[in-house]
Amino acid sequence: MSDVAARELRIVGFLCNWCSYGGADTAGVSRFKQPTDLRIIRVPCSGRVDPLFIVKALLNGADGVLVSGCHPRDCHYTDGNFYARRRLEMLKRLLPFLGIDERRFHYTWISASEGGKWQQTVTDFTKRVHELGPLHAKKEATP
Amino acid sequence: MISQRLREAIAGVFSEVDVALAYQQGFDKLHATPCFMTMPEEINKLIWNPLCVHNLTSYLPSLKKKKVAVVVKGCDSRTIVQFMQEGLINRENVVIIGIPCNGVISVNKVLHETNHEPIEDITFGENGEITVKTLKGEKTLLLSDVCPDKCKTCQYPTPIVYDRLVGDPITSDKSPDSVYADIKEFENKTLEERLQYWEQEFDRCIRCYACRNACPMCICQDSCIAETRDPHWISQRATLSEKFMFHMIHALHLAGRCVECGECERACPMGIPVNKLKRKINLDMKELFGYEPGIDPEDKPPLYTFKVDEVTIKEHKI
Amino acid sequence: MADTGFVQKEKLNDFLNELSKDAVVYAPCLEGDTVIFKAFDSGTTLCLDRPANNPPKLVVFPQSETLFSFKYKKDAEDPRKMSVELEANTDFPRAIIFGARPCDAKGFRIYDSVYIDTNTPDPYYKGRREKTMIATLCCSAPSPGCFCVAVGGGPAHREGSDVLITQLEKGYFIEPVTEKGRAILNVPRIEDGEQYAEEAHKRQLESHDLVRNPFAEDGQPKISRALFDLDEFWEHVVSKCLSCGACTYLCPTCYCFNITDEQALNNGERIRSWDGCMFSHFTLEGSGHNPRPTKFKRFKNRVGHKFLYYPEKYNGVIACCGCGRCIRHCPVSVDISEIVSYLRGPRFEFTNEPPESMGTDTNSQEQKQ
Numbered sequence: 001m002s003d004v005a006a007r008e009l010r011i012v013g014f015l016c017n018w019c020s021y022g023g024a025d026t027a028g029v030s031r032f033k034q035p036t037d038l039r040i041i042r043v044p045c046s047g048r049v050d051p052l053f054i055v056k057a058l059l060n061g062a063d064g065v066l067v068s069g070c071h072p073r074d075c076h077y078t079d080g081n082f083y084a085r086r087r088l089e090m091l092k093r094l095l096p097f098l099g100i101d102e103r104r105f106h107y108t109w110i111s112a113s114e115g116g117k118w119q120q121t122v123t124d125f126t127k128r129v130h131e132l133g134p135l136h137a138k139k140e141a142t143p
Numbered sequence: 144m145i146s147q148r149l150r151e152a153i154a155g156v157f158s159e160v161d162v163a164l165a166y167q168q169g170f171d172k173l174h175a176t177p178c179f180m181t182m183p184e185e186i187n188k189l190i191w192n193p194l195c196v197h198n199l200t201s202y203l204p205s206l207k208k209k210k211v212a213v214v215v216k217g218c219d220s221r222t223i224v225q226f227m228q229e230g231l232i233n234r235e236n237v238v239i240i241g242i243p244c245n246g247v248i249s250v251n252k253v254l255h256e257t258n259h260e261p262i263e264d265i266t267f268g269e270n271g272e273i274t275v276k277t278l279k280g281e282k283t284l285l286l287s288d289v290c291p292d293k294c295k296t297c298q299y300p301t302p303i304v305y306d307r308l309v310g311d312p313i314t315s316d317k318s319p320d321s322v323y324a325d326i327k328e329f330e331n332k333t334l335e336e337r338l339q340y341w342e343q344e345f346d347r348c349i350r351c352y353a354c355r356n357a358c359p360m361c362i363c364q365d366s367c368i369a370e371t372r373d374p375h376w377i378s379q380r381a382t383l384s385e386k387f388m389f390h391m392i393h394a395l396h397l398a399g400r401c402v403e404c405g406e407c408e409r410a411c412p413m414g415i416p417v418n419k420l421k422r423k424i425n426l427d428m429k430e431l432f433g434y435e436p437g438i439d440p441e442d443k444p445p446l447y448t449f450k451v452d453e454v455t456i457k458e459h460k461i
Numbered sequence: 462m463a464d465t466g467f468v469q470k471e472k473l474n475d476f477l478n479e480l481s482k483d484a485v486v487y488a489p490c491l492e493g494d495t496v497i498f499k500a501f502d503s504g505t506t507l508c509l510d511r512p513a514n515n516p517p518k519l520v521v522f523p524q525s526e527t528l529f530s531f532k533y534k535k536d537a538e539d540p541r542k543m544s545v546e547l548e549a550n551t552d553f554p555r556a557i558i559f560g561a562r563p564c565d566a567k568g569f570r571i572y573d574s575v576y577i578d579t580n581t582p583d584p585y586y587k588g589r590r591e592k593t594m595i596a597t598l599c600c601s602a603p604s605p606g607c608f609c610v611a612v613g614g615g616p617a618h619r620e621g622s623d624v625l626i627t628q629l630e631k632g633y634f635i636e637p638v639t640e641k642g643r644a645i646l647n648v649p650r651i652e653d654g655e656q657y658a659e660e661a662h663k664r665q666l667e668s669h670d671l672v673r674n675p676f677a678e679d680g681q682p683k684i685s686r687a688l689f690d691l692d693e694f695w696e697h698v699v700s701k702c703l704s705c706g707a708c709t710y711l712c713p714t715c716y717c718f719n720i721t722d723e724q725a726l727n728n729g730e731r732i733r734s735w736d737g738c739m740f741s742h743f744t745l746e747g748s749g750h751n752p753r754p755t756k757f758k759r760f761k762n763r764v765g766h767k768f769l770y771y772p773e774k775y776n777g778v779i780a781c782c783g784c785g786r787c788i789r790h791c792p793v794s795v796d797i798s799e800i801v802s803y804l805r806g807p808r809f810e811f812t813n814e815p816p817e818s819m820g821t822d823t824n825s826q827e828q829k830q
């Protein structure tokens with residue numbers, strides 16, 4: 001137990017209610033095997049995701065953040081994910097400027113039927129964050 | 144003299160306005176200070192020289208219902224354009240008195256050059272030479288050496304928007320490529336170096352919010368999420384992560400809106416380079432969307448809009 | 462034992478390392494072009510040439526401190542019941558402030574009246590204050606904005622200091638002022654200062670006359686109550702103020718704070734953190750009413766607190782030490798000494814007839830404050 005707990009990292013996922021959360025649900029219902037590092041926060045739309053959510057998560061202990069919404073042109077609110085795309089791209093470019101590896105943050109589009117894609121995304125992203133290791137290792141060592 | 148012509152220009156519009164914003168001498172020879180003139184006899188206090196560093200347009204949103212005349216340099220004029228884009232001022236209530244500007248001083252850089260000796264006197268020559276007198280003697284500096292970084296790469300020495308122009312228009316002789324050269328150079332550092340840099344800088348922050356209050360585009364002011372308890376974005380702890388978070392709030396709320404007047408950085412009493420983050424975002428906005436804030440009043444800030452097909456944004460693979 | 466000490470210039474760092482052995486030494490250090498008070502260690506660059514940007518008040522009155530931590534616990538027998546456990550710590554490490562300026566040291570005396578010399582002393586402030594020794598460096602020249610002599614201080618003023626240090630050609634002359642300060646003479650690497658005493662005392666007097674005195678000739682500010690209560694006066698002199706907290710947070714005599722509970726799940730801490738009267742939130746009441754709704758009223762309070770209310774309460778002591786930081790570091794150069802000097806007169810020269818455009822419609826002016 002303790003061995004597994006030590007190796008688990010903290011990944012926060014912001015998933016839109018209409019597509020990606022459904023996609024994750026599809027993966028779960030289909031019993032697709034997924035890593036357990038991810039903690040999902042359901043949001044009404046990827047357009048609801050303020051880039052500050054991601055920064056706050058990364059500054060306060062998360063090792064990685066995943067945002068997923070409906071495919072472009074498929075937004076439940078018509079254009080929420082179009083706004084999200086610009087904001088998230090801006091943040092993706094800003095993170096390395098702050099000294100945070102941009103690979104710790106990923107945004108993508110997954111529909112409610114794409115349980116397989118969800119499984120693949122979570123697995124690959126978790127693997128990548130594990131390769132990068134904990135973000136706050138230094139601070140945790142010296143409390 | 145430009146000062147005299149400026150006084151005349153303000154006297155000419157004085158009857159039309161409730162208040163005129165200009166500069167007067169500050170508490171010592173090295174500082175100018177904003178002055179709010181409401182009576183014609185006050186016009187004589189007015190000065191114009193490279194000490195006039197402040198962006199006076201910062202006061203405009205708070206004076207929205209009044210008729211205001213404001214003295215504006217090239218860089219300051221971008222703020223007005225951005226205000227117009229966002230509907231923060233009534234353009235017809237503002238009389239813009241533009242001044243083509245060859246650069247202002249950075250008080251900190253002058254003090255650095257003079258070993259922080261109190262300045263007894265300072266005079267400005269025709270060709271950008273500055274003579275500074277301290278108790279230790281006289282020293283001649285060049286404006287190009289002691290100006291803020293924004294002046295070194297200034298692309299808009301002449302105001303973009305104005306009602307009266309005092310002086311002849313100046314065209315920039317600085318390469319547009321130089322504007323973000325420092326940002327690109329910073330990106331050559333390793334990730335660890337960058338993180339260490341920001342941690343060291345932000346650790347000095349005392350959360351006095353001078354950067355926020357001096358920023359013309361920070362319009363939330365008393366409703367700033369850095370101070371609200373609900374939502375509770377950041378705590379009152381003086382820890383590095385809370386200070387870091389405050390600066391991220393400031394930077395991200397200015398994404399694609401920052402006119403790079405540098406007031407945040409100038410206002411910081413602890414010498415934190417707070418404008419750098421916003422300029423990095425501006426560079427990205429330029430590369431991604433070809434957008435520059437404060438240039439065209441009809442434009443829309445890039446994060447307030449979108450294209451269905453974003454040719455510049457590639458899908459990310461894991 | 463000698464009465465005074467001396468440390469050679471080149472041995473100062475060694476001396477500070479000696480001091481660091483049984484106390485945290487806070488000293489003005491250079492970071493970039495900014496001088497800040499921080500814990501001294503081998504990696505820091507000492508800078509004694511000019512006053513630090515921030516005062517050393519953070520040593521005794523930190524920007525934020527935990528008053529106590531709390532834990533909610535569920536009762537195992539009855540899950541509806543919660544008990545709370547509190548834990549407070551008022552045992553603080555020994556600290557030395559090295560290189561404070563006389564104005565900074567005097568600032569602590571202003572705090573003492575409020576936090577210690579009352580019926581209910583503040584255990585946190587008192588705990589830190591008693592463990593802190595203040596070694597003050599005399600000023601050899603005034604910095605821009607300084608006006609200590611106008612508020613009862615001076616470049617070699619001793620009030621609030623435990624030790625007075627005078628910089629001489631070859632090193633530092635060290636003179637205990639209080640019993641607590643005498644301990645510094647026992648630190649290794651200190652020489653007998655006897656032979657330097659005369660030179661030092663001469664040096665201490667040198668810069669007194671260089672400091673400006675913006676107030677009355679008798680060296681004490683006088684305030685006309687009639688003018689002080691005139692709204693138009695304040696509207697006129699502080700229209701350029703940005704309402705930020707740089708002046709209060711950099712002030713060695715500003716001691717206001719905020720108390721908040723910072724909680725996550727069942728654990729939390731009660732935090733005391735700096736707050737300032739220049740912020741509108743400072744006086745905002747739960748009902749939404751704000752008794753100081755405008756920056757004019759807030760600035761009036763800042764000046765009033767320092768030059769009227771505090772002196773009325775504490776034997777005429779002015780709660781301003783004249784360090785000039787609020788003037789030097791104000792983004793728009795608001796000059797408190799100038800404002801107080803205006804207040805001497807029964808009437809302010811050019812607000813005889815307040816212009817009509819001012820004083821009306823203050824709401825719209827306040828949008829940005």
